[in-house]
Amino acid sequence: MESRLSNNTSKTDHKWRKVAYGGMQPGFDDNHTDESFLEDMIMNANVVKRDLVKVVLDSISISQYLCIVALVVLVWAYTLRSTFSEGSLVLLDVILLGAGFFIVLLTSETISLNLLLNYFLKISFFITGLYVLSPIYHTLTRSISSDSIWALTASLIVLHLFLHSYSFSAIKAPGTLESLTFTSNISLNASIVASLLIASRLPSRLHVFAIMLFSLQVFLFAPLVSYCMRKYSFRLHVCFSLVLMSVTLFFVYRLHQLLFILLSSILIFVNLVCPYWLIRIQEYKFEINGPWDEAKLCFNITE
Known part of the structure; x- marks a missing residue:
């Protein structure tokens, strides 16, 4: 009787407090909780409600x-x-390079004269080195059969698309240091190797230089140009994307109807089915937060 009375009096004398680091509280067990334990429970506090149109x-x-x-x-x-000649490819390279620089200059706010000069020197060295190495690329896969080249190229393009970073947060503005992830580096290298395999099957060295320059311009600079365009105007980004999809579907249809059906199905799946699917599965997301979560310590540093 006396022990029970002493236990009851100790619990009434000492009120239980919820502390992260305080040791045993007198009169209470280490896993003790009071009636207010479930009052702090929060359901779906961090669940983001997504809009279908935005997705x-x-x-x-x-x-x-x-x-x-x-x-x-x-x-x-x-x-x-042999539909595109050497001159047509070189002209296409010049147009793409000029259009890319024009879009970056028009949409960026951090471009300076020194940065432009630095870009010009790097691109000049890049184009010169590519032209010097084009004879090597021309004879790179002479001993490999064409079927193996096509299969390897298709596999590398699929790998590039699978590992490519589609998030604009991975792209830095011009003039800042860019830290690519491991998967992004693999994706970029896969696209470069695929370009080399295709270039090695072309008839002349100028063909090799032109197609390599075209491929590297697209794979290296297209994400940056798209990022600058979206940052400048989201409406312009959407309109450009719709026009690009229409042009691509038109030329794919002229090349092969089966590829047109495949590409159309992929675009419909990415733009309509996947967003709707994401919105639907959000209804089944269930998250509980409460006092049992890991404690987050806040340190107030005063000068």
């Missing part, structure tokens, strides 16, 4: 890059068929 508009960026890669493959196919 659809954000998914356009993925479809845009899919169409860019599809256009690169189309240029490869038409070049292998």
